[in-house]
Amino acid sequence: MSSNDEAEPAKRQRRRRGSINAEHILAGAFALSREDSLDNLTMLRLADHLDIGVTSLYWYYRSKDELFEAMSTEAFRIFYERMTPPEAEHWDDALRQYFREFRSILKDDPVICDLVVVRVEYIRPEGLIVFMRHADRLLAKLVGAGFTPAEALQAYNALSIFVRGSNFIDRSREAGGHVQGFAADLKRTLGAGEAETLPALTAAVSASDASVDDEFEFGLENAIRGLRAVLADKAARPSA
Amino acid sequence: MSSNDEAEPAKRQRRRRGSINAEHILAGAFALSREDSLDNLTMLRLADHLDIGVTSLYWYYRSKDELFEAMSTEAFRIFYERMTPPEAEHWDDALRQYFREFRSILKDDPVICDLVVVRVEYIRPEGLIVFMRHADRLLAKLVGAGFTPAEALQAYNALSIFVRGSNFIDRSREAGGHVQGFAADLKRTLGAGEAETLPALTAAVSASDASVDDEFEFGLENAIRGLRAVLADKAARPSA
DNA sequence: ACCTGAACACCGTTCAAGT
DNA sequence: ACCTGAACACCGTTCAAGT
Numbered sequence: 001m002s003s004n005d006e007a008e009p010a011k012r013q014r015r016r017r018g019s020i021n022a023e024h025i026l027a028g029a030f031a032l033s034r035e036d037s038l039d040n041l042t043m044l045r046l047a048d049h050l051d052i053g054v055t056s057l058y059w060y061y062r063s064k065d066e067l068f069e070a071m072s073t074e075a076f077r078i079f080y081e082r083m084t085p086p087e088a089e090h091w092d093d094a095l096r097q098y099f100r101e102f103r104s105i106l107k108d109d110p111v112i113c114d115l116v117v118v119r120v121e122y123i124r125p126e127g128l129i130v131f132m133r134h135a136d137r138l139l140a141k142l143v144g145a146g147f148t149p150a151e152a153l154q155a156y157n158a159l160s161i162f163v164r165g166s167n168f169i170d171r172s173r174e175a176g177g178h179v180q181g182f183a184a185d186l187k188r189t190l191g192a193g194e195a196e197t198l199p200a201l202t203a204a205v206s207a208s209d210a211s212v213d214d215e216f217e218f219g220l221e222n223a224i225r226g227l228r229a230v231l232a233d234k235a236a237r238p239s240a
Numbered sequence: 241m242s243s244n245d246e247a248e249p250a251k252r253q254r255r256r257r258g259s260i261n262a263e264h265i266l267a268g269a270f271a272l273s274r275e276d277s278l279d280n281l282t283m284l285r286l287a288d289h290l291d292i293g294v295t296s297l298y299w300y301y302r303s304k305d306e307l308f309e310a311m312s313t314e315a316f317r318i319f320y321e322r323m324t325p326p327e328a329e330h331w332d333d334a335l336r337q338y339f340r341e342f343r344s345i346l347k348d349d350p351v352i353c354d355l356v357v358v359r360v361e362y363i364r365p366e367g368l369i370v371f372m373r374h375a376d377r378l379l380a381k382l383v384g385a386g387f388t389p390a391e392a393l394q395a396y397n398a399l400s401i402f403v404r405g406s407n408f409i410d411r412s413r414e415a416g417g418h419v420q421g422f423a424a425d426l427k428r429t430l431g432a433g434e435a436e437t438l439p440a441l442t443a444a445v446s447a448s449d450a451s452v453d454d455e456f457e458f459g460l461e462n463a464i465r466g467l468r469a470v471l472a473d474k475a476a477r478p479s480a
Numbered sequence: 481a482c483c484t485g486a487a488c489a490c491c492g493t494t495c496a497a498g499t
Numbered sequence: 500a501c502c503t504g505a506a507c508a509c510c511g512t513t514c515a516a517g518t
Contacts, residue, residue, distance in 0.1 A: 014499080017501055043492060053503045055493085064492065120412040125429045132426075132438055140440035149444035150423075157422040158402065158459030165405030172360045182397040183390075186372075189365045198372055200380035204389035219398030222466035229465040254518080257482055283511060293484045295512085304511065 015052055022060040025050065026070055030111060033071075038114045043067075068115075068122040075115035076127030079105060083131075086138045091145035092224050095155075098138050099163050099220055106167045113171055117164040146231050155227055162223065166216050181215050183208040255292055262300040265290065266310055270351060273311075278354045308355075308362040315355035316367030319345060323371075326378040331385035332464050335395075338378050339403050339460055346407045353411055357404040386471050395467055402463065406456050421455050423448040 028050045033041050043064055047054040061067040082105045088094040106113040115122065135156060142152035173179045180188075187205045195202050210218070268290045273281050283304055287294040301307040322345045328334040346353040355362065375396060382392035413419045420428075427445045435442050450458070 015502065017499085020502080042490085044490080055495095055504075056502050058493075059501065120409070121415060125432045128429055129432070129434050129438075132429075132441060136438040136441045139444055143440060143444075148447070149440070150448040150450065152440075153423055153426075153444040153448050154450060154455055154458040155462070157455055158462060160422075161405040161409065161459065162398065162402050165401040165408070168405070168408070169360070169401065175361060182400075183393055186393075189368055189372075192365045192369070194369050198369075198376040200383060200389070200392075201372060201376045204379055204383075204393040207388070208390040208393050210390065210394060215394055215397055218394040219401065219463075222395070222398060222470070223459075223462055224466070225469040226462035226465035229469055230462070255483065257518085260483080282509085284509080295485075295514095296483050298512075299482065 012051060012053075015056070020050070020052055020056060020060070022070070025057060025060055025067070026074060029067060029071055030074070033111045038111055038119070065122070068119065069124050072115045072119065072122040073124050073127035073130075075112045076123075076131045079112055079116055080131045080134065083134050085134055086141055091141050091147075092228070094138055094141045095159065095224060095227075096220065098134070099159050102160075102163050103167060103216060107170060110171065110174070113167050117167045118171060146234060147227075151230065155223075159220070159223055162219050163216075166212075166219070170212060179212055181210050181212040183210050183215070252291060252293075255296070260290075260292055260296055260300070262310070265297060265300055265307070266314060269307060269311055270314070273351045278351055278359070305362070308359065309364050312355045312359065312362040313364050313367035313370075315352045316363075316371045319352055319356055320371045320374065323374050325374055326381055328381075331381050331387075332468065334378055334381045335399065335464060335467075336460065338374070339399050342400075342403050343407060343456060347410060350411065350414070353407055357407045358411060386474060387467075391470065395463075399460070399463055402459050403456075406452075406459070410452060419452055421450050421452040423450050423455070 025046070029041060029046055032046055032049045043057055044054050047057055057067070061070065083101055084097075086094040086098050088097050106116060139149070139152045139156060142155060143149055147155065170179050173185070183205050186201065190198065190202055190205060265286070269281060269286055272286055272289045283297055284294050287297055297307070301310065323341055324337075326334040326338050328337050346356060379389070379392045379396060382395060383389055387395065410419050413425070423445050426441065430438060430442055430445060
């Protein structure tokens with residue numbers, strides 16, 4: 001019925017020179033990922049969002065991988081800025097503050113979380129190094145409290161793996177509805193049948209009402225207990 | 241030069257009825273993933289590998305997601321069978337044995353590792369439940385040692401996150417050459433510059449020669465130390 | 481009931497331009 | 500120097516058949 005039945009592909013005007021730059025594209029990539037998700041970020045969708053031709057993206061980033069690497073480095077910068085430097089008086093409070101904040105920042109920002117803990121294949125040294133400034137202060141605090149540098153590093157590593165693992169699991173649970181804890185999740189799984197063959201788990205699951213946060217706290221506090229035992233052992237045998 | 245210059249698409253003979261089944265496809269999917277990787281497993285490549293038409297796959301699995309879910313469930317079955325049931329006398333030895341084996345089985349089989357710890361979006365309750373039989377025995381052992389069922393569950397959860405996190409990181413390091421530990425990895429990163437602004441890390445890194453296995457062991461032993469402190473605390477205050 | 485090729489919408493990327 | 504559409508190889512999936 002329209003006067004124009006031919007395919008008219010809604011042509012976009014050609015952008016003027018210099019109207020695009022790498023930062024602009026990077027910001028658009030974050031904006032679009034936040035609207036939808038990092039998984040659904042494609043070069044075509046990004047170009048449409050920015051109202052530019054797809055191929056223009058390739059002038060600033062040689063590939064999608066390169067763009068994702070830039071996003072990852074930027075994610076670590078943002079992450080670094082949101083963290084408050086470790087400044088508690090006692091080493092255990094410093095650890096608590098650091099890793100609680102580590103977790104909550106990533107929990108509140110799915111895109112940053114994906115770039116920091118899920119899509120680890122895009123992490124570049126530049127991004128890591130920036131973030132490591134906070135880690136350095138935390139390590140210094142641990143060494144000051146009596147841990148050897150090697151112990152401090154291993155303690156940091158172990159807790160870092162635990163926090164990132166917690167965030168990773170939270171992220172994957174988000175896809176299937178609201179985030180529940182391990183106990184609640186398991187309860188639902190056991191409900192699907194075969195519960196009678198798993199008596200200890202069934203009992204534990206019905207005795208537990210721990211939230212994801214409770215479960216995280218348990219792991220964190222348990223690691224701190226373990227580290228305290230390391231220090232206590234040193235104090236008892238001051239020779240080594 | 242050949243007598244036939246026309247495009248001849250190397251036609252495959254039509255398969256006879258009943259010559260394909262779901263198990264056959266699943267086995268082929270594992271075989272092909274092992275040759276290459278799970279990431280590079282596509283429906284077309286799988287069909288070619290099995291010498292069937294792509295669309296035939298869709299008679300047995302409605303989608304690639306459904307095929308991956310079947311692979312995930314099978315991965316948990318294989319994983320379960322490779323684990324030896326927890327049978328050590330002391331609870332801490334049982335924990336050690338369980339989580340060391342947990343880690344080494346996944347370390348030795350990248351495809352199973354990917355399905356169990358990386359591609360968690362495909363995990364179905366059926367797979368999890370099978371595996372949980374070993375977890376049930378471990379939990380029973382912990383409760384027998386004096387932990388409450390809720391504590392035992394949280395301890396299991398915390399260590400499970402740590403082990404899976406360790407395997408996840410090992411997997412991502414495999415892509416970029418041989419697997420190194422956190423310390424060695426960081427040393428290389430710091431070498432890229434800016435080391436002087438990170439004195440504590442630099443010192444720790446040069447003081448540490450821990451392998452990935454050492455780092456895993458530290459985290460495992462530290463968690464066990466923490467749990468031992470929980471028991472000790474109970475013994476000291478027998479009221480609660 | 482089972483197996484299939486053609487076709488579709490989408491993906492990342494390259495090429496050969498336009499300005 | 501910067502921006503672009505057409506085209507390519509590949510992806511998962513649907514459809515309308517063949518047997």
